[in-house]
Amino acid sequence: MKYRLILFFSACLLTFSSGCRKNKQTSGTPKIAVIISTLNNPWFVVLAESAVREAELLGYEAKIFDSQNNTALEADHFENVIVSGYSAILFNPSDSDGSISNIIKAKAADIPVFCMDREVNAKGVATSQILSDSYSGCVAIGKNFVQSLNKKGKYVEIIGMVGDNNTWNRSMGFHSVVDNYPELVMVAQQSGEFDRNKSMEIMESILQAQPHIDAVFCGNDPMAMGAYQALVAAGMADRVKVFGFDGAYEVIQSIHEGKIKATGMQFPELMAKTAAGFADEYMNGRRDFPEKMPVSVELVTSENVKFYIDKP
């Protein structure tokens, strides 16, 4: 009984205090919501935090909502954002199809939505989509890959989550180049689920089945680190070339030390800044935004790594 009373009172306190906060917010500065697919990956944390910082620099109040890669939770966030008086949404969709209806809801409530990094497969819904050009980035990696293998050899591809748009954009960009060289043979293609540990375990097994490979291409940088560790443990790190994608700090460091061959540098800060800038311009009356605004991905190799090494 005692516990129940305590619980009851704390519940009362909680409702009361959140009520107070709400009243305060509506009378303050205009607010921007940052709805992000997941905070489970450092890359998205950078994206979310940069978006908040940029919005605050422009004089807005900004708040992060984490959808945990779940479109249903994302829908709840949208509903909350719409009713609590936000002026714009900087949005990193959880799903390229499943997130469309959420954007439509915001549009109906006259709240502009600016997509960052991940795209949605619908035209004229989001006010603008600021996208990392994964496909072209991986075309560049593919070219570097072909070059450093001298157009010949066996390789392994470790792809990301099999249900994710970016997984296939990256894979297709890479294969659009590499598949033109018949002497480059893919001996295994497995999913590392964008996860370092999973990628390492997959690689350990693949190395048993395919001990004579020349290169590995991984769909993101954590997986590249995992694959590299498996190669080190097998004593093969010297002769197998590892390629990643993201531009994670650790991989940049590893490229500098000659451990990893190349990666594609994405610019989450730049995407966030563009999106926040667009939102600000929208509120000042601009309406002619480009449907898609690609942010290029830069190839990082041992030759140009010195330009990237200093910024963590």
Add this chain to the structure above:
Amino acid sequence: MLVKFQSLLALVLLCFLLGVMTDIFFTYANLINVMRQISVNICISVGMTLVILTGGIDLSVGSLLALSGAITAGLLKFGLELPFIDTFIGFTLFGAIMAGIITGTSLGAFNGLMITRFRVPPFVATLAMLTIGRGLTMLYTKGFPISGLGPQFSYLGTGWFLGIPIPVWISLIVVAIAVFITNKTRLGRYIYAIGGNESAAALSGINIKKIKTMVYAIAGALAAVGGIIVTSRLDSAQPNAGNSYELDAIAAVVIGGTSLSGGKGTIGGTVLGAIIIGVLNNGLVLLNVSPFWQQVIKGVVILLAIIIDKYNSKSNG
């Protein structure tokens, strides 16, 4: 006994098939790989077995693994700063590992407390801890991996002793202790008694609240051990480590023939279950099976295991 025999048969069959289909499955290097890869799941599954034997479930192990790993890594690398009293505490390797294990144990005990004192159903209490643990991990790591932990710490995950990897030794020790506890100690008999019939156990004077809390604390501690192995293997604490590990652990327990309603099952069975899952994971990659199919196949194997188990227990009476 028969249940265990069936899992063993399934494992032998699986190994035989893989041996025929690939010529590398039965190499020393590959088998060692498999053992090392399952060592984390074995640690978690042993804790899960004890919990399930009492008729409960623990969904929080993956998150506790990530949190304990992150705390160990963080303390080892950055120490602990207490700005309000202007002190800095550095941690030795042993101290950081103990801190990680204590974290797992206390949050596990918290699970037990919620379940026994507040009568929250285990499924709900540990589901809550799953998100709390993941959230605390994010808070502590700020969403970024903690990497570069030094060769001493890496030895735990990548080192060898007498031709066998250290993680395998750790899992062997965990299994040995758990087998001893379940077979030879009063605690073990109490665990089975509670799972078999809780009210009868209470009437016979067993302190159910205490035993259950202990069991969840043990599960938390073993999740922490798993977290330290994962962190040490990667030389990096990943904030999203251990995602959905609870499902692999539950699968190992169930394939090993432990009844989800409690009271029936063995640690040996769980170890077999974990080995079956590990061999399956390894074999599917060796054969380069498409990642789409892999998930389907794993699910089917779990279903088959349960069906055989049910059929078996029915025919036994």
